Amino acid sequence: MARGFDVRRQPGFVTLATICFLALYLPIILLVIYSFNAGSSIATWEGLSWRWYVSAWQNQQVQEATVRSLILATSASVIATACAVLAALATTRKGRFRGYSAVFAMINQPLMVPEIVTAVALLIFFAVIKVQTGYTGLGYLIIAHTAFCIPFAYMPIRARLQGMDLGLEQAAMDLYATPWRVFRYVTLPQLWPGVLSGAMLAFVISLDDVVITEFIKSAGQETLPTYLLGQFRRNITPEINAISTALLAISVVIVLAFYFLSRNRK
């Protein structure tokens, strides 16, 4: 059917969309480009060099913050994913139950409550515990990160469980498999893509957190984001760009992996 114009087109929309995509990527691209600057400016190009990556790599504070960030993100995402698997099994299998709305609201609370409010709440609570017990280790950060990672781990696992065929589990039980063996050999293999997606989201969320970490960290517990936040008010060199680029690269790789993992599912 020939038409005078494309009904789907709206005047100016393509322009605005182009601006939108350019605006989303231009600042990030510039940030990445200047991380390779040979000079010490973040706006005047003086040639290609690795020197800021080398200097970031050799910076002891950066090394410690990196290790801490990775330990934190790994422990928080592993614990959060384990909790989320159990919680998803409890909330999806047998329809609604008494207390379901309350449990659901609790799991999603970290998504609803502004981060600054949670940060302040944890600051107050952990201050009391620190005084009572004298413990000032990484445990506070791990449990705080685990809490806000749970909803991100829970969502893809629950989605996967909801679309799962219960017939196979039933068959295994009919063949006298114990509940553990049913879970281990029938449920878990089918659930695995959801578990992996959930763990990846949780890892990225933990790695990127700055507000809650900034409020509850004890002295000397900088993570990469809080270290960066502390540097912004100082004289900025491309070393900050280099650290940012490395952190961005980790997130982008994980997000792309997540994307292709969830695409294969369809």
Next chain:
Amino acid sequence: MPDPARRETRNRWLLLTPTLVVLLFAASGPLIIVLIYSFLTPGDYGGVVWKFSLDGWFNVLFNRDFFTDQVTFADAHLSIFWRSIKLSVLTTILTFIFGFPTAYFIATRPRAKRDLWMLLIMIPFWTNLLIRTFAVMELIRNEGTINTLLMRLGIIHEPIQMLFTEFAILLGMTYVYLPLMVLPIYASMERMDFNLVEAGYDLYATRWQVLRRVILPLVKPGVIAGSILVFVPSLGAYVTPRVLGGGTDLMIGNLIELQFGQGRNWPLGAALSLTLLVIVTVALLFYVRTAGEEDSHHG
């Protein structure tokens, strides 16, 4: 032999125990402590004294003169509330102006390509907010990309002060929260029947009328969802105003932090946090209600 229904209930709560313990300890529980603290007396060097007081809540909006006992509005707080609400509303409008056409653009691409375009929106969303804010900072600094470029082209001779202004906060928040507007609008548009758009044109509607009377009503749930998703984090923003705003251009999030730092009035900080939480909850409830109505309209 235990009753199977009871055993099932017991198993379910056993499975939920780890999650509930973590959340009670590091999410829900501490909020109750904030509520208690908001009714206590501030200690001399931060912290609290365990004596009941309504001053924390009173100080959210009012000042009492130390000598004359005269009560006045806390102008500093009111201007920060006003700035936070103003900037959050403006951020919501700006993200809509850019996000709506972008969602429309993606929804009108061939089906196979849409996922890839959405991936381009998702990648910034899942990357570090602090780093995206920092990228904006590098762009608008006095010695940053925009000013350097303009000066080299001879358009300006002095750098334009953009960083540490309200404008910078607005720009930064629009930038970091833009994907949150595109996602839900796109989700509504993808399900939209474009034959209705064509029917509109067949009945001699102009492009503007089709947009106003056909497309917007159909994607209204997505627009509301996007607006809430942008407005809520904007109102509670802490990192973006801290990095891009100047010393005086504070928002509620930074005002709360001050009470636990130099200000050292923990009960006031607790009361301010809960005020923010109440505003956000009202916005979310409004959203749930409108979304619910939409659902019942469309069956």
